Amino acid sequence: MKTNHILFSLVVNLLLLTGGAIPAFTQDREILRSGPGGMFVFLGENIPSGNPVASIRIERKSGSEDFKTIAETKFPSDFGSFSKENMKNHALLPHQLMPADEDLKSFYSEAARQSSLDSLKSFNFTIVERISAGNIYYDQGIKPGSGVSYRITQIDKTGRTIFQMTSVSSLSLSAVNMDVPVLAELHNNQKDIYLRWISVGNSPAKFFSVFRYERNVPVECTGTNARYLSHDTTTFIFTMPVDKEFSSSLHSFFIVPFDQYENPGGSSSIVIMDKGSLDRTFYKKAMAGKLSDRLGIKVSWKMSNPECIRRMEIYRSDAVDGKYELLATVGGSDTTFVDPNVIPDKNYFYHLKAIGTYPFQKKESHYFSAVAMDTRPPVTPAILSAIQVPNGVELKVRVNDAYIYGMRVYRNDGTGDELQPISDLVGAKDSTITYRDTSKVLNGYRNYVYKVRTESFSHVLSDYSNEAFVRPGIRTIPSPPGNFHGWIADGRARLFWDDGENQPDVILGYKVTRTEVNPQTGKAAGKEISITGNSLLRSNFYTDSAMVHGKTYTYAVYTIDRNHNASSSFATITLVLPEELPVPPAGLKAQTTDQGVVLKWGMAEFEKLSFYRIYRYQRGKDPEILKLAGKNETTYTDHSAIPGELYFYYLTSIDKADKESEPCDEVGITR
Numbered sequence: 258m259k260t261n262h263i264l265f266s267l268v269v270n271l272l273l274l275t276g277g278a279i280p281a282f283t284q285d286r287e288i289l290r291s292g293p294g295g296m297f298v299f300l301g302e303n304i305p306s307g308n309p310v311a312s313i314r315i316e317r318k319s320g321s322e323d324f325k326t327i328a329e330t331k332f333p334s335d336f337g338s339f340s341k342e343n344m345k346n347h348a349l350l351p352h353q354l355m356p357a358d359e360d361l362k363s364f365y366s367e368a369a370r371q372s373s374l375d376s377l378k379s380f381n382f383t384i385v386e387r388i389s390a391g392n393i394y395y396d397q398g399i400k401p402g403s404g405v406s407y408r409i410t411q412i413d414k415t416g417r418t419i420f421q422m423t424s425v426s427s428l429s430l431s432a433v434n435m436d437v438p439v440l441a442e443l444h445n446n447q448k449d450i451y452l453r454w455i456s457v458g459n460s461p462a463k464f465f466s467v468f469r470y471e472r473n474v475p476v477e478c479t480g481t482n483a484r485y486l487s488h489d490t491t492t493f494i495f496t497m498p499v500d501k502e503f504s505s506s507l508h509s510f511f512i513v514p515f516d517q518y519e520n521p522g523g524s525s526s527i528v529i530m531d532k533g534s535l536d537r538t539f540y541k542k543a544m545a546g547k548l549s550d551r552l553g554i555k556v557s558w559k560m561s562n563p564e565c566i567r568r569m570e571i572y573r574s575d576a577v578d579g580k581y582e583l584l585a586t587v588g589g590s591d592t593t594f595v596d597p598n599v600i601p602d603k604n605y606f607y608h609l610k611a612i613g614t615y616p617f618q619k620k621e622s623h624y625f626s627a628v629a630m631d632t633r634p635p636v637t638p639a640i641l642s643a644i645q646v647p648n649g650v651e652l653k654v655r656v657n658d659a660y661i662y663g664m665r666v667y668r669n670d671g672t673g674d675e676l677q678p679i680s681d682l683v684g685a686k687d688s689t690i691t692y693r694d695t696s697k698v699l700n701g702y703r704n705y706v707y708k709v710r711t712e713s714f715s716h717v718l719s720d721y722s723n724e725a726f727v728r729p730g731i732r733t734i735p736s737p738p739g740n741f742h743g744w745i746a747d748g749r750a751r752l753f754w755d756d757g758e759n760q761p762d763v764i765l766g767y768k769v770t771r772t773e774v775n776p777q778t779g780k781a782a783g784k785e786i787s788i789t790g791n792s793l794l795r796s797n798f799y800t801d802s803a804m805v806h807g808k809t810y811t812y813a814v815y816t817i818d819r820n821h822n823a824s825s826s827f828a829t830i831t832l833v834l835p836e837e838l839p840v841p842p843a844g845l846k847a848q849t850t851d852q853g854v855v856l857k858w859g860m861a862e863f864e865k866l867s868f869y870r871i872y873r874y875q876r877g878k879d880p881e882i883l884k885l886a887g888k889n890e891t892t893y894t895d896h897s898a899i900p901g902e903l904y905f906y907y908l909t910s911i912d913k914a915d916k917e918s919e920p921c922d923e924v925g926i927t928r
Contacts, residue, residue, distance in 0.1 A: 265737065267569075270520045271412055273417045274522045275320065279513065280843075282635050283608030283743035284650075285426070288291050288384030288407065288422065288424045289398070289408070289424050290518050290525075291518065291520060292350075292395060292518050292519060292520060292544065293303045293431075293515075293519050293520055293521065294349070294351060294397050295395055295396045295397035295398070295399060296396045296405070296425075296431075297384065297394075297396075298393065298394040298395075298396055298407050298409070299393055299396055299826040300315070300330065300393060300409055300411075300428065301311045301389070301392075301393055301394075301409065301411060301418075301420065302373055302374045302375065303372060303373060303392075303423070303597045304332055304368050304369065304371075304372045304373065304374070304390050304391065304392050304496055304549070305332050305391045305392075305411070306332035306333050307332070307372070307373045307414055308330070308372045308411065309372070309419060310372065310419060311331070311413055312329050312331045312389075312391075312393075312780045313330045313331075313409060313411050313412070314326055314328075314329045314334055314393060314409075314412060314840040315327055315328045315329070315330070315396070315406050315407060315408075315409060316359060316407065316408040316409075316410070317396065317399075317408075318406055318408075319403065319404060319405050319406075319924070320457055320566065322709060323461070324406075324408050325656075328394055328396075330391035330392075330394055331391050332369065332372075332390055332391050332708065333365075333390075333391075336362060336365050336366075339361075339365050339389055340358075340361065340388070342388075342389040343386060344360065344384045344387050346388045346395070347385050348494040349395065349517075349758075350385055350833075351381075352382070352463075352464035352466070352868065353383040353384065353519070354381075354383055354450060354596075356382070356386070360380070360381075361386075363372070363380070364380045364382055364386060364392075365375065366862055367380070367565045368390050368406045371560070373573060374387075375491075375813050376393065384517075384518065386642070387564060391401055396469065403866065406424050407424045407921070408422075408423045409421065409422050409423070409710070411728065412501045417801050421829065423795070425805075429786040430802065432754055432822075433520045433522045434460055434522075435456075435460050435461070435462050435514050435516060435522035435523070436457060436458035436459075436460050436461050436491065436514075437456060437460070437522075437523050438454035438455065438456045438465070438512050438514060438780055438914055439450045439454060439455060439456065439525065439526075439578050440452070440453075440454055440525065440526065440528055440576070440623070440624075440626050441453050441454060441455045441577060442623035442625070443623045444540075444605055445496065446622070447496055447498070447735060447767070448499055448758065449496060449499060450496065450497050450498075450499060451495075452467065452494070452495045452496075452510060452512075452528070452574055452660075453491055453492065453494050453495075453623075454492075454493045454512050454525060454725065455492050455493070456490070456493075456514070457490050457491075457493045457577075457578065457790075458489060458490060458588075460880075461486065461491035461514075461588055462484075462493070462515055462516065462522060462747060463513030463515060463517040463526075464514070464515040464516075464517075465484065465493050465512050465513065465514050466478075466482065466512070466513050466515070467482075467495045467497075467510060467511075467512050467513075468510070468511055468512075468513060468524075469508050469509060469510045469511075470508070470509045471818065473637055475875055478495070478497055479497065479680050480495055480496055480497030480498075480866045481488070481495070481496045481497070482493075482494070482495055488576050491649035491705065491756065493512060493514075496740075500501065501642075508601050509527045509528065509690070510526045510527065510528045511523075511526065511528065511770035512524065512525045512527050512757060519795060520562050526923060531567050532866060539560070539561050539564070539605075539620070540558060540559070540560060540561075540609070540611075540620070541559040541560065541561055541621050541625075542557065542559040542560075543558045543559075543623060543864060544556075544611055544625055544627075545557070545605070545607050545624060545625055545626065546627050546928055547627060547628060547629050547630040547660060548560045548595070548630075548632075549595075549632060549742065550632065550798060551632070552599065552601060552629055552631040552632075552633070552635070553595050553596060553597040553598075553599060553629060554595070554596045554599055554627045554629050554632070554633070554851070555593060555594075555595050556593065556594045556595075556596060556607055556609075556627075557569055557593045557594075558609055558622065558641050559592055559593055560611060563589060563590055563592075564589075565613055565823055566589035566590075566620075567589050567590070567609055567613060568587065568588060568589050568610045569586070569589060569610070569612070570583060570586050570597045570608060570609070570610040570613045571583070571584045571586070571587070571588050571592075571594050571598050571607065571608075571609060571610060572583045572584060572607065572608040572609070572610070572661075573605055573606065573607055573834055574606045574607075574608070574609075575603075575604050575605070575606070576604075576606065577624055577626070579606070579783075581608050584596060584607075584897070594801045595704050596635045599714060600629065600631040600660065600714070601629055601631040601660045601714035601715045602628060602629070602630070602660075602662075602713075602714030602715055603628065604626050604627075604628050605626060605627060605628075605629070606624055606625070606626045607624070607625055607626065607627070608621065608622060608623075608624050608625075609621065609622035609653070610622075617817070622776075630715040631660065631713055631714070631715045631717065632703065632715065632717060633717065633719060634713075634719050635657075635658040635660070635661055635711045635712070635713045635717065635718075635719040636657035636658040636719065637657065637713075637719050637720045637722060638654050638655060638656050638709050638710070638712075638719060638722045639651070639654065639655045639657065639722055640654050640666060640707065640708075640709060640723055640725040641653040641654065641655050641689070642725075643725035643726070643727040644727065645727065645728065645729060646693060646730050647695050647698060647730050648695050648699075648729070648730065648731055649693055649695035649696070649729050649730060649731070649894045650693070650694045650699075650705065650707070650727050650729045650730070651691065651693050652666065652690065652693075652694070652707060652709070652725065653689060653690075653691055654689070654691075654709050654722065655688060655689055656685050656688050656689070656690060656711055657688075658711060658713065658719070659684045660713055660714045661711050661712070661713060661714075661717075662684070662712050662713065662714055663682040663684045663685045663690075663711070663799045664684065664685065664690055664692075664695070664710065664711045664712065664714060665678055665680055665681075665683070665709065665710050665711075666678070666679050666683065666692055666707065666708075666709050667679065667707065667709065667767060668679040668694065668705055668706065668712070668720070669705060671699075671700055671705050676704075676706070676708055679696065680693065680694075682712060685711070690886065692709075694707075694729070699729040700729075700730060700731070700817075701728065701729055701730075701731030701732065701733040701820060702728075702733060702763050702820070703728065703729075704726050704727065704728045705726070705728070705729065706724055706725070706726055706742035707724070707725040707727065708721045708722050708723070708724055708725070709721075709722045709728075711720070728820075729923055730838065731781050732820075732822065733763075733820045733822050734822060734824065734825050735763060735816040735818040735822065735824045736757075736815075736816060736824060737815065737816055737818070737824040737827045737828050738754035738755060738757065738797070738814050738815075738816055738824075738827075738828050739754065740753075740754060740755045741753075741754040741828030741829070741830055742830060743812065743830050743832060744832070744847075745804075745813055745833075745834055746798070748802075748804065748834060748837075749800050749801060749802045749804065750801035750804055750810070750812065750832050750834075751800055752769065752799045752801065752812055752814070752830075753797065753798045753801070754767075754797050754798075754814055754828060755797065757816060757840060762878075763818050764817070764818060764819070765817050765818055765819045766793025766794050766795050766817050767789075767793060767797070767814055767815065767816060767817060767923055768786065768789055768793060768794070768814070768815045768817055768823065768833065769787070769788055769789045769794065769799050769801075769812065769813070769814050769815075770785045770786060770787050770812070770813045770815070771785070771786055771801065771811070771812055772785045772786070772806060772810065772813075772829060773809070773810055774809045774810060775809070776809045776833070778861045785813070788803070793817055799814075802808060804832075804834040805834065805836075806834050806835060806836045806837035807834065807835065808833070808834060809820060809831065809832075809833045810831065810832055810833075810834075811829055811830070811831045812829065812831075812832065813827045813828065813829045814827060814828055815827050831903050836916075838916055838917070838918050838919065838920035839861065839863050839865065839866060839909075839910035839912040839916060840861045840862060840866075840910060840918060840920040841861060841908065841909055841910050841918040841919055841920060842858040842859060842860065842861045842869060842908050843861070843866065843909060843921060843922075844857075844858055844859040844920050845857075845906065845907065845921050845922060845923070845924050847856070847924045847925075847926040848923060848926075849926060849927070849928050850894070852896060853895045853896040853897070853898050853928070854892055854894070854895040854926055855893075855894045856871065856892065856893045856894070856895065856908075856924075857894075857928060858891055858892075858908055858921070859891065860888075860889070861888075861918075863910055863912065863918075864909055865890060865909050865912040865913050865914070866888045866911075866912060867912055867913045867915075868886060868887055868888055869884050869887075869888070869890070869908050869909065869910060870882055870884075870886075870908065870909045871883045871884045871885075871886055871887070871893055871906065871908055871912065872906065872907050872908070872909070872918070872920070873895065873904055873905065874905050875903065875905070880907075883895060883897075886908075896909045898928040899928065900928045901927065902926060902928060903926070904926060904927075904928070905924070905925045906920050906923060906924050906925075906926070907920040907921055907922070907923035908920070909921070
């Protein structure tokens with residue numbers, strides 16, 4: 258790529274005056290942009306092809322002068338004229354991409370038809386095509402640093418003004434702000450030279466050229482340029498063949514960056530290359546790599562003529578453009594050096610200097626880098642505690658290694674021995690890591706096994722830690738017993754329900770409660786009390802011997818799980834123990850005598866017996882009480898019975914509470 262004589266003159270003179278830093282002209286208005294040999298004046302969105310804008314007049318003034326017309330642009334009438342104009346403009350701006358003929362024809366046709374930049378966005382055109390189309394004017398008639406203003410007038414076919422705009426800012430001389438390229442790599446052999454620069458920042462160069470000094474004059478090198486971006490780093494690669502152009506023993510190379518308007522930025526530092534070194538001494542290899550058996554970086558190199566080298570100096574930095582400090586000095590015949598003082602997974606940059614056998618001779622390598630890897634497993638971590646927390650488990654783990662990315666947590670399913678990873682990498686900010694497991698799959702009835710492993714900066718896993726056993730802090734609610742039923746037998750409540758023995762890992766036992774109920778209202782007449790006490794029933798039945806005759810009770814049975822939680826719902830039944838009555842006398846007999854009807858009976862076996870009532874009745878008449886007999890009496894004579902009449906007799910027992918038993922078996926007799 259060749260640079261026009263104006264750019265060349267500027268590059269040469271400014272390099273000599275400023276020591277390599279090339280200033281450029283800039284303007285802070287959208288209408289103006291400084292260029293390497295003048296000012297780019299942007300003429301709006303329309304192309305002067307006649308619809309509606311036929312031409313654009315450009316006027317310029319300096320200071321208090323009046324505006325003077327300096328040019329009037331029009332869209333070329335045919336493609337041949339447009340193509341010639343485009344080639345002429347590319348000679349002024351050689352770094353701009355030259356489109357293929359087919360693309361240029363398509364651009365010309367679409368521009369002639371649409372007459373607006375908005376409709377041409379699908380074309381990858383440059384400022385050169387816009388100048389050729391009359392949409393930008395490149396004013397090369399101003400002096401650097403002079404203050405000027407422009408007035409732009411868009412004119413239709415009739416000569417009428419359609420639109421006019423004026424720039425209010427004037428030019429000022431200032432340096433183009435671009436990231437400075439730094440040499441990153443240099444290779445040379447008998448056939449080719451390979452140079453690679455990088456720049457870091459958000460203002461990378463759009464184009465670049467590589468120069469070398471020939472007889473103290475910078476000459477642009479002919480070769481192959483390549484540029485690519487990765488995040489905030491821009492790489493510039495230049496290759497050229499070694500030929501007869503090297504007419505002296507020393508050559509100095511440098512790179513000049515350009516912005517999108519081809520304004521030059523600050524040039525790079527000069528790289529000095531000895532032609533003789535291409536034949537005698539050069540770096541055949543200079544590289545670094547991680548060790549496979551231990552923590553460290555191996556730096557290795559190979560020189561074309563090691564016998565010319567007295568010693569090798571090895572420099573290291575934390576950044577490619579950082580400060581390189583001397584790391585070690587080794588003999589000239591050495592070809593390797595191991596750097597053990599590194600941190601795993603950190604990028605280190607190296608640079609070599611070969612010191613020659615003659616004074617002041619040295620040969621510097623390119624910059625290269627490597628990342629250390631520690632293949633040894635980290636020190637085994639230790640689980641300090643594993644406790645229940647709401648809805649899960651909390652682990653506290655001690656990390657015993659300095660170069661740890663974090664840890665990974667493993668857990669079984671609560672039944673088997675197999676451990677599965679349950680976490681991503683948990684970062685290690687200090688020597689103690691806290692981790693909470695609140696997974697939805699946790700079961701509050703199960704004990705889980707936990708282990709952890711740490712992972713180093715080199716992504717090597719440690720051995721498993723010690724085991725931790727813990728049941729998660731998940732509130733459990735067991736199901737209530739099913740088929741709860743009962744009845745009264747022998748004055749006792751017999752209670753039964755379905756056994757939960759099919760859930761031995763869940764059910765710990767049962768609790769039975771009793772509540773006295775008002776039979777008229779059906780509401781509780783007392784507090785619910787546990788009739789099983791503080792212990793739990795292991796069986797699925799219970800007998801309540803503490804019922805009181807005449808009382809109504811509601812019984813409830815709760816399931817208690819292994820976490821001592823009771824079922825939220827429960828099964829109930831209501832039972833009534835009838836009121837206890839005295840026992841009637843047994844064996845009543847009647848006999849007729851001259852004195853009357855003689856009654857005899859057996860004593861009632863009843864502790865609370867007070868006396869007996871003797872009843873008599875005749876058919877169709879109500880019973881009448883004949884006598885209240887003492888509790889120890891067993892006979893009575895009815896003197897009032899009328900001979901020939903049929904009578905029926907029966908007795909009842911009366912207790913001390915004046916409760917009367919059921920009648921005994923009655924007897925009938927005729928006197």
